[in-house]
Amino acid sequence: MRAANLIRSAGSGGSAKPGIMAEYLSPGVYVEEFESGARPLQGASTSTAGFIGLAQRGATEGLPELVTSFAEFKRLFGSYLSENAFGPYRFLAYAVEQFFMNGGSRCFVMRVAPKDARASVNTSAEAGVLALSATNPGAWGDQIRAELLPASKAKTQIYEIIGEPEASKRYRVKSNAGFNAGDIVAFDDAAGKQYNRVVSSQDNIIELEQPLEGGLEVVDNSLLPAKVLSTCEVTLNIFCGNEAESFDKMSLNAAAANHIVKVMERSGLLNAADLSTESSEAVPPFTVICGLPEAAGKYDIVFGGGSDGSVASLSASDFVGEDNGPGRRTGIQSFIDNDVVSIMAIPGVTDPNVQVQLVAHCENLGSRFAILDIPREKTKVADVLTHRNIFDSSYCAMYNPWLQVFDPLDKRNIFIPPSGTVAGIYSRSDQTRGVQKAPANEVLRGVVGLEVQYNNGEQDILNPAGVNLIRSFTGQGIRIWGARTCSSNSLWKYVNVRRLFIFIEESIKNGTSWVVFEPNNDQLWARVQRTIDAFLTRVWRDGALMGTSPAEAFYINIGRETMTQDDIDNGRLICVIGVAPVKPAEFVVFRITQKTGSE
Incomplete structure (x- = not known):
């Protein structure tokens, strides 16, 4: 079947005259194309993670940053944070590292900073004319070095x-x-x-x-x-660790395109503000800024005053964030502008006020799934259940206990929350087996131990409650041994079922946007049905749906049986789709009996 047919061909379900044609004013042969078949529908991504937490550097408002490797994370957000300074809020870097180590390929990160964190500023004499400050708060800005040189563009x-x-x-x-x-x-x-x-x-x-x-x-x-x-202009060279920026031939002429403030908007290290006033005398910018003649050749700018802030000033509202409008949102709210992320985590932050907001965010959007950590000190079954009972949602899953990994900062083993590792396993399982496969019975890479070893009896209590344990088995390493959501609804008790529906819903939503404003008639209904049928048939063949045939795996109803005349008059096209998802073999039972010789 061709998606586009020549005008002389009726196509599949099409018409020989699909609509108003071009004018035919002179004799000749006219060849035209029109669409009549189903449009290919591409599956949505389910393996992109979103992380929120404290970091050494990075923007604290706006859009989350795309990160495709841990090396890129360190370049954008810095390295590991010390336990003495950041305590239980320092696990973002470890979680992102574990995400990539366990099979993740890309994630988006939004930094949170304490309210009393401060950006570094230039503290030398030129600050009264040219105010420079680090692009975001943190002590990292004190390491910035800058040099000013006289220059000329013409x-x-x-x-x-x-x-x-x-x-x-x-x-x-x-x-x-x-x-x-x-x-x-x-x-x-x-x-x-x-x-x-x-x-x-x-x-x-x-x-x-x-x-x-x-x-x-x-x-x-x-x-x-x-x-x-x-x-007469100036050149500013900026250095910070392995990063270097150079902005050539900048002017203090506010009307010029090379005004210093306009040019330095491209900087990833510094913000600039021109505080100079026009003098009656003609003085070169280099002298105006630093007070030295151009013959001096170079002037060094010193930075200080940067602060990472204190953990005591952090609160749940910092992680939840504020909705200050597009491009200025913070915390969880910043991910409203992101329609790519499908897995969310705030590593190590177990405050129920934050976690319920994260779950609500996932439920409201309907396109992402939250991975929750349990407080490290809650290891007894009763304590774990107390934290678990706060939630009832099919858009989140809870994992325990914390994991033992090597810390390159302190050169010793430490315990980190499992959410980053689990997010990596979600991504790995999606890429190797598909979203229909429960992300369980998977080996945890880079993990050398568990803080708590749970036994079968304890899991008998926690598993039905929706707490997914991570356990160590002799000869099989450390594995995730649970695949349940935090929902009391038995229809949505498995992680892979909820995530499969997210995949199907997002794929259909993204792949059928062409339908909007099309004529709401039988031809459109037939095309929509063929488009979705082709997609769900592919999903069934991949093993994501039950049944021995597509008819047993799903159904699609569209047309007069799903829409009234009022729906059509008000521009509504309603398509009812039913799918039969596969469920994991959570309990494998072999019933064995004795066979006698006479049988």
């Missing part, structure tokens, strides 16, 4: 003085390209430098604020001029 020679040589301010030059009104310029000859300001620049004629000294001596028509009129 130079030319003067061919002619227009008017009285001693009093004229207008000069015909070889080229006025790069000379803007308001720029500070320097005329350099054997006698030294004269600084001036450009009033206008057009058609190779430059008008200055004051006439140049020397009269006709400023004219130089030679092929290699010795007397040059050049603009």
Whole structure:
């Protein structure tokens, strides 16, 4: 079946005359195409994770940052955090590392910072003219080094003085390209430098604020001029660890495109604010900023005052975030603008106020699943159940206990929350087996031990309650040994069932956007049905749906049986879809009896 057919072909379910055609005014052969078949429907991604937590650096508002490796995470957000400074809130870096180690391929990260965290600022003399600050709060900004150098973006020679040589301010030059009104310029000859300001620049004629000294001596028509009129700018080189940025030929002329504030908007390390005021004298930007003549050649800028803040100032509201409008949201709210993430976690943050908000976020969007940690101190079955009973949702799952891994910062083994590792296993299972496979009975990579070893009797209590235990088995390593959600509804008790429906719903929603504003008639209904049927048939063949045939695996109802005339008149197209998901073989039972010789 072809999705697009020639006008002479009726296609599959199409018409030989699909609609209004182009005008035919002159004799000839006309070939036209129209769409009649089903459109291919691509499956939505289910393996992209979203993480929220404390980090050394990184933006605290706006859109979450895409991270495709742990090396990229360290470049954007810094490395591991110390236990002394950040205590139970330091696990974001470890969780992201475990995510990639266990099979994750990409995630989005949003940083949270304490309210008393401060950005580093320049503390030397130039701060009164050029205010520089780190792009985001944290002590990391104190490591920034910057150097200011004089520069020039354009130079030319003067061919002619227009008017009285001693009093004229207008000069015909070889080229006025790069000379803007308001720029500070320097005329350099054997006698030294004269600084001036450009009033206008057009058609190779430059008008200055004051006439140049020397009269006709400023004219130089030679092929290699010795007397040059050049603009005055500055170059700023910035260094922080292995990162380096260079912003060349910037001006303090607010009307120019190379104004320092405009150019440094591209910086990932510093923000700039121009506090200078226009002087009656023409002074080069380098001197205005640092007070030194351009002959000094270089000026070093010092930064300080950065602070990571205190853990005591953190509260649940910092992780929940604020909805300050598009591009300015923080915490959990920042992921409202992201429609790619399908797995969410806030590693190590077990405050019920935060976790219920994360679950509510996933339920409201309906396109993502939350992985929850249990407080480290709650290891007894009764304590675990107390925390578990706070939640009742099919959009989250809870895992315990905490995992023992090696800490490169302290050079010893530590215990970290399991959410980052589990998110990596979700991603790995989706990529190797499909979202229909329960993300359980999978080996945890990079984990050397468990904080608590639960036995079968304890799991007999926790598993029906929806707590997924991580257990160690002799000869089989450490594995996830549970695949249940935190829902009391038995229809949604398995993680893979909920995530399969998220996959199907998001795939259909994304793949049928072309239907909007199409004529709501039988032809459209037939195309929609064929599109969804082809997609669900592929899902069934992948083993995600029950049944020996597509008819047993799903059904699609669309048309007069699902819509009334009122629905059609009000522009509603209603399609009812039923699918039979596969359930995991959670309890494998072998019944064995004795066979006698006479049988």
